[in-house]
Amino acid sequence: ETGVTQSPTHLIKTRGQQVTLRCSSQSGHNTVSWYQQALGQGPQFIFQYYREEENGRGNFPPRFSGLQFPNYSSELNVNALELDDSALYLCASTPEVGRNTEAFFGQGTRLTVV
Amino acid sequence: GESVGLHLPTLSVQEGDNSIINCAYSNSASDYFIWYKQESGKGPQFIIDIRSNMDKRQGQRVTVLLNKTVKHLSLQIAATQPGDSAVYFCAETRMDSSYKLIFGSGTRLLVRP
Numbered sequence: 492e493t494g495v496t497q498s499p500t501h502l503i504k505t506r507g508q509q510v511t512l513r514c515s516s517q518s519g520h521n522t523v524s525w526y527q528q529a530l531g532q533g534p535q536f537i538f539q540y541y542r543e544e545e546n547g548r549g550n551f552p553p554r555f556s557g558l559q560f561p562n563y564s565s566e567l568n569v570n571a572l573e574l575d576d577s578a579l580y581l582c583a584s585t586p587e588v589g590r591n592t593e594a595f596f597g598q599g600t601r602l603t604v605v
Numbered sequence: 606g607e608s609v610g611l612h613l614p615t616l617s618v619q620e621g622d623n624s625i626i627n628c629a630y631s632n633s634a635s636d637y638f639i640w641y642k643q644e645s646g647k648g649p650q651f652i653i654d655i656r657s658n659m660d661k662r663q664g665q666r667v668t669v670l671l672n673k674t675v676k677h678l679s680l681q682i683a684a685t686q687p688g689d690s691a692v693y694f695c696a697e698t699r700m701d702s703s704y705k706l707i708f709g710s711g712t713r714l715l716v717r718p
Contacts, residue, residue, distance in 0.1 A: 495648070524705065533694050533708030534649065547705060581648050583706075591698040591706050592637050596648030 494518055495597035497582050503603045504572050510602060512567040514582030517595045522546075522588045523565040525557060528579040528599070540565050541588045569602075577604045617715040624682040626712045628695035631676065635697040639706070640669060640680045644691045652680070652693075682714075690716045 494517040504510050516523050522541045526534035536549035540559035554570040563584070569576055579601050583594040618624045630638070636657050641649035653664045655671050655678075662669050668681040678695050692713050696706040 526706075526708075531710070533696075533710050534706070536705035536707070539705065549705065583648075589700065592639060592651075592654045594651070594706065596650070598646065598648050 495520075495582055495584050495595050497580075497597035497600050499600060500598065501601045501603075503605060506572055506574060506604055508572050509568065509570045510572060512569075512580050512582075512600045512602070514565045514567070514584075514597060516563045516565070516582075516584035520584035520586050520595070521563050522585045522590075523559060523563065524583045524585070524591075524594070525565070525567045526581040526583065527551070528581055530578070534581055537567070539588070546588060572604045574604050577602060614710075615713045615715065617717060618685050619717050620685060620687060622685055624680075624685045624689070624714055626680045626682075626693050626695075626714065628678040628680075628709055629676060630678060630695070630697055630709075632697065632699075632707075633673065633676065634699055636700045637698050638669070638671060638678050639696045639698070640667075640678075641694045641696060641708075642689075642691045643694065643711070649694060685714075685716050687716050687718060690714055 496515045498513045524539040525537040528534040537551050538548040539546045543559045556568045558566045579599040581599045582597045585594045639654040640652040643649045655662045655669045666683045670679045692711045694708050694711045696708045
């Protein structure tokens with residue numbers, strides 16, 4: 492098991508609602524990335540946080556936003572939830588920006604939008 | 606565009622046999638290729654990576670082969686065990702824009718007892 496922890500593990504939300512997912516990075520890791528994994532698909536990059544700033548973003552709308560805290564933990568916020576947002580949301584931490592080959596993933600948060 | 610894909614969505618092998626999982630990539634500028642294993646209910650777990658200037662790398666029971674001529678990546682698992690049953694993803698990343706991993710869609714490996 493990695494030291495990356497995510498909460499909650501599962502949740503169900505209604506379309507139009509907002510959700511916040513949380514991630515604690517591996518000890519010694521200062522960079523956190525978020526990925527969305529639809530059923531039967533590979534993870535898709537949402538964005539990365541480094542030094543509490545967004546450091547790169549994938550093809551996701553602005554209603555996907557995030558935060559990183561001084562202790563390197565991170566939150567993913569999704570507003571105005573849509574049915575297609577149902578997916579496994581994965582958090583990955585790396586020791587430094589640019590060291591993706593050393594990424595450790597959490598177990599993910601399974602979000603279901605109904 | 607950028608893409609990393611897989612030839613076979615499901616692979617079924619007999620326990621003890623060798624497994625080969627294949628992946629095609631489209632971006633020749635990739636610096637690293639990585640194989641991940643994802644078990645049900647878990648996040649992807651790093652297996653092995655290979656730098657773009659190499660053509661083979663071996664780990665414990667696993668070997669990754671990279672053929673840049675045809676943009677093909679493979680993962681070989683020796684003496685496949687029931688614990689190897691999972692979904693396997695290849696991914697690529699680049700040093701110049703290395704803030705992300707680009708994943709393929711995955712291959713499910715089923716190990717028959």
